[in-house]
Amino acid sequence: MSTAANCPNCGAPIRFRWSSAVQTVCEFCRSILVRRDVNLEKVGTVADLPEDSSPIQIATEGIFHNRPFVAIGRILYEYEQGGWNEWHVVFSDGVSGWLSDAQAQYAVSFLVPMQGLPPAESLSRGQQFRWNNGLYEVTCLTRARYRGVEGELPFEYWDKEEVLFADLETHGVGFATLDYSDPEPLLFLGEPVEFDALRLKNLRQFEGW
Amino acid sequence: MRHPFYLGYGLLLLSLCGLAEYRGWSFLSVNEVKNIPKSMRDNPGAYRSHYGYYARHVGGK
């Protein structure tokens, strides 16, 4: 697929960093554009993202297990105890992953196709699941509000209302999220990471820091 | 090496033991008498020991 196109709404040039991007946001008119076949289609408009304090921004680079990645998009959520960002990162081999930043606690995870995921109503804290030889325990159930998108995403994602997320932890280095944005739940498996281990570059600057 | 003081203390005790053995130290307190005249040495029967100033030793039951 081509990496250059024009915004169907305002004509501004759109450049894709990632060839497999399904959705992007036009920087100029804030239209949400979805790639269907060879054309870009406007599906909605995203409101201004609320102020947030993630030190990561689009084009931030980092390393995860010796694999370099770039942040090319994000989804912003808010819930009762604050907000968090799911940064869409793409690795040099084209693989798509997620770097979450919740109050400066970071985790990297990847979408893992999995059968038999539990329905939302059945979830409770302390429940355990075994996926890919790991034992995961539900630690937190969050009802979050989608607040906006930015940049390139690997799927269509906009105008969600309230979304249920389940965080799961393990006794070792393992972390999982169950995402109930869509009728079919999605499983993301990964690990919590320390800021220093990611060796992030091209970060946002904070006044006084 | 942890506890260098204890090790030093132990080695000191060992050295003291070795020295005590070499020098023949003993806990017994011995009464030393010096400058005994030659005449006395040559005539042992004449020597009067100093135990006269002990009270008459009463021992046993």
Place this chain on the structure above:
Amino acid sequence: MSAPHPPHVKALNCPSCGAPLTIHGMQHTLTVVCANCLSVLDAKDPNLQVLQKFEAQQRIQPLIPLGTRGKVRGDTYEVIGFQVRGIEVDSIIYTWAEYLLFNPYKGFRYLTEYQGHWNDVTVLRTLPEVSALGARPVAKYLGETYKHFQTAEAETRYVLGEFPWQVRVGEKVTAMDFVSPPRMLSSETTAAETTWSLGEYIPGARVWEAFKLPGKAPSPVGIFENQPSPYKGSPKHVWVIFLILLAALFVVAQVTNALSAKQVVLQGHYSFTPGSTGPPSVVTPTFELKGRPCDVEFAIRTDLTNNWAYFHFTLMNTDAGEASEFGREVSYYSGSDSDGSWTEGGPTDDVLIPTVPAGHYYLLIEPEMDATAAPMNYSIELRRDVPAMSYFWIAALLLLIPPIFTTFRSITFESRRWGESDYAPSSD
């Protein structure tokens, strides 16, 4: 790129009393406290709606003032929040302070302080494994086993500054502490979730140095749950060194024994009839001691039965004109009574006299007995360079003192530590 303007410190005014406030935690801050009127305000509300007003008999001043920056684990953090929490044990309330530290890249960490004991605390994202080992639960994390110390309900009693959560005075959590000094695992459970954190004990001086605080850190009182023991590992090490030294002592004793000449220099058999007074009973022939100055062993053998004898010895050095005098008592009694036969004392005596130089000697022996006693036969044998094993026994006992002392001190320290736990032997 539609990046919002970089977050900066916000300056606002309290809606309740008008006092100025600043927000340093950027968008992470959910609640902020007005220090002037002790109101908890909604930081996400443009009008800073008052969520709670609390009262305090006394205003509390944090030991590290809000806004102070300091280096913790190589990164700079700013103190943006302060809370005092307490637990109630046996009707006594114990409170501690918590400082919320913030770095926009590294996130949040905490410093806790109780009676001068400080801990550096971070939130865990890995679940420790909790199991019950015997009667006491343990938690395992990263290969380390932590023993349960205390479970209590912690209540927030005072707050200042900003928090990335909905803080309220009076909110309660069930707190469980597991210790593996110098570290501690703590879990806090509310209806919504359980959070685990890992604390490491740090000396107050480190905190004062990190935040460049004036004066000195307050001295710690008592022993804190995860305070590292100054004796950690010591008892084992000291006992190992003891065994090594004991083995060396044994070797030296054996070598001494092997190298001792144990040379017989005088032997004689004599009789003594009590009642006779006058000149010394026995004068031995002259004998020679050769070699280095060393000890001389006197072995006295008697045929005493139910009697005593006092031997006065004078060892005369004819070369130097000096004499050594000493006395020895020998007594031996035996009999039978309702409990069986008994003995007291013995008919023999062995004694070492110290450091006898080489030379020519003779021995005067003046025995003494009860005037009515039966005559006694006795023999005297002198040997030079005889090993004195008593020194080695004394040395072994002296060697035992430091390990016993260290073990005692270590046990006392640990019992003081556990005296504050749920497992303290109850005094009332």
